[in-house]
Amino acid sequence: MRVVIADDSVLFREGLARVLVEHGHRVEHAVGDVASLLRVVAADRPDLAVVDIRMPPAPTAMGGQPPIDAGPGSGTDGDPDGAEAAVVIRAEHPATAVLLLSQHIELRHCVGLIGTDGFGYLLKDRVLDLAEFDAAARRVAAGGSALDPEIVRALVRSQSAPPAVAGLTVREREVLALVAQGLSNVAIAARLHLSDRTVEAHMRSVFTRLGLHDDGGTHRRVLAVLRYLDVRLGPVAESGSVP
């Protein structure tokens, strides 16, 4: 699969490129700012863009070379940063999936993308679990989703959950949390040491309890995750993610 990497730290960029190459991907470009990212995505239409959420908007060094390290404070509010670039890419190039990376939990402008197809958001150190990271990257590139458990936890309002979600059993919530992270039923079964059928039964129960009836598509999963996350999605996100 063809990948573009955007991160203002050369060290991280090179490391990530090697990791992806090792896992059989082709890294088309590794850039360090938002403008370059948008340019190469528009030119090459890669399958996946791995994007740092904090990035300088434009090259700051001479000769168009990406800076080695733009330093702290770059990409602050007001300039387009990685999160906004992700929104732009998903809107303008639907064929290119986006995997956002961050040093810490921050949602910023990408809230609308969370839980939608072809989008993932992980903390950077997840890269160190090579297999899981590769799996998440492939899943996102294939049109699925991947959310970091920490981000899911930050999004879920533990004590003021919506009434519909409050009606779920502990196990059902557990399953739903993993669905929210982007795992398939099979992966969830493996994670929770359950049989695939049990997980499917839990999901059916979740759909029932949330009042989501089978409409012939697979959007019930997305809707359930959205209910679960309660990320205060605006109308844009709902109309964009649910056909």
Next chain:
Amino acid sequence: MVVVTTGLATAVVLAGVLIGAALGLGAPLVLCLACSVAVAVAWVVVRHSPRSAVGPALAWSSGCVAVVQINDVLAASAYGPDPLPLASVAAHLWVGSWPVNLLGVFLLLLVFPGGARGGWWSTLPWVYVAATTAVMAAMWDLQQSDGQVVGDLPAPRQVTLLIGLATVGVCLALAVLSLVLAYRRGDPPSREQIRWLVLAGATVVVCLVVGWVLGSLGARIEVAYGPFLVAIVVLVPLAVGIAVVRYDLFDVDRLLGAGAAAVISAVISAGIFALVVLGMSQLVRAGTALGPSTAAFVTALVLLPLHRWVSRVVGRVLDRERTVALAAVNRFAADVSAGRRPPEEIEAVLRAAQRDPGLVLVLAAPDGRWVGMDGSPASKPDDRAADPAAGITVQSRGVPIARVRLTRDSARTRRRIGDLARVAWMPIEVCRLRLALREALAETHASRLRFAESSAAERLRWAQDLHDGAQQQLVAVGMRLRLLQRAAAGDAGLDTGLRLAITTELEAAVADLQGCVAELRRLAQGVRPARLEDGLPAALEAIRDATPLPMELSVDPGMLGVDETHALTAYLVVAEAVANVLKHADASRIEVHVAGHSDRLTVRVRDDGVGGLDSDAPLAALRDRVSSVGGTLDVHSPRGRGTTVSVVI
């Protein structure tokens, strides 16, 4: 016209002097010489205000006296062995001529200080002239010898004389009345000018009374009435001259007031002395010293309070403006002392008292700057007293503390404001110190806020440094280790045991690195919570999610645009307050409410714990944090009924 009239009077006075000198007559010579003082002053006045009728009137006030003197000399010679020319005519007029003496003074009263009064007043001189003519006609041909009129008058001439004299008296009274009216209708400068004349006139009267007293006590007539004559021919012209040329030369009001008060006090205490002596002589046998000594004692006892009282009353009557102004400022100073009025009103009070709406009070700040009442910088006042904009300096222990700038500036207003400023010293000093204190406090607040802002910025930078620097590099190193591990695992050439050892070791190393990254993230979180990036509400939700107790979080949905410093402060306040609750309160639930905006953010943390927080010690750090951004912290903690911490920042 003015010059001609004044010159005529001068000629008459000179003629009097020459005649007196030529004939060797002492009294007319001295009198005419004294009159020349008035003439000299009259010329000064004419030079100063060439259009004013005051100069000629002043010249003729002595010129008329000289005319009568010359007439007297001529008339006297008619009865001597060697009559002078015109002597017979002069002799006919001799006795009846004396109202002419007062004609000049009469005219002066009618034109001082601003010129002829106009209206029916202008007919008054003609009435006076007619009355004088009547008197002269009635006394036609009468002779006098050694000051006594010789011969009797027939009845018709007596009636004419009576009418003439009465008319002269009425005219003089009306002239004085015209001066009083001029005073009451006049502007401050003309009042000041009239006061000079009143001062001289009062001196003349006092000298006259003193002369009577001395004469009745047996003093020689020259000694007794000398001061009176000098006063009338020298002091009055001088006073008129000063009034016209430099009416604000001295503080005539105070002179007048103090003089009048002294005279009245002296008269009253003399009366008391006499009464007591009289009373004692009735009570005890005459001849003892008891009466006078008791009287002296009583008088001494009464004199000082009496003088104060008289001064106040006289001041109120003679110099009403100054007395009222001083009283107003005095009352204000007392009100300030009693805390009834703020000292900052002093400028308005001085404006009203000084009747100068453009008056400006400039304070000397302790650091040497000159500032207005509101603390705005004022230009440095010029110290030259001649500069009208500079006003007067108010001093406290030799140090200038303020300056009063006047728009209606004269020697008189300066004296007035000087008096007022001496009384207003205390409110001015308080204003100045309060201003300095306010500025110092504002500076302290500003510097604390700057410190809080730089601290917030610092925290943001530290957190980003941790994330983008150390954390990022650790992850990069981790990736290299992972790739190495992968390479080792896939390398068939390696010994199995070694491969296992390498991969296991690398696995552990990466796990350690992940621990490090998590730890760094936790540290950065403590320095500045990353969730603040998503807004204060999101960051507060993170606190709630990390709190083991049920925590109800309500955030005003309209809360927008909270800057980094305030958001961080609010976050840290909630975090610390919640930590306090967990540590001390033994509570079962916590409520957190946040509302407002960047200008005014309110945070309330309430628990249902033990309460009874009677000392501030546990909240000292919290209070410091809040006051560093100029906020306030309020604790309500009844025993057994929970604690509420309310913060406004």
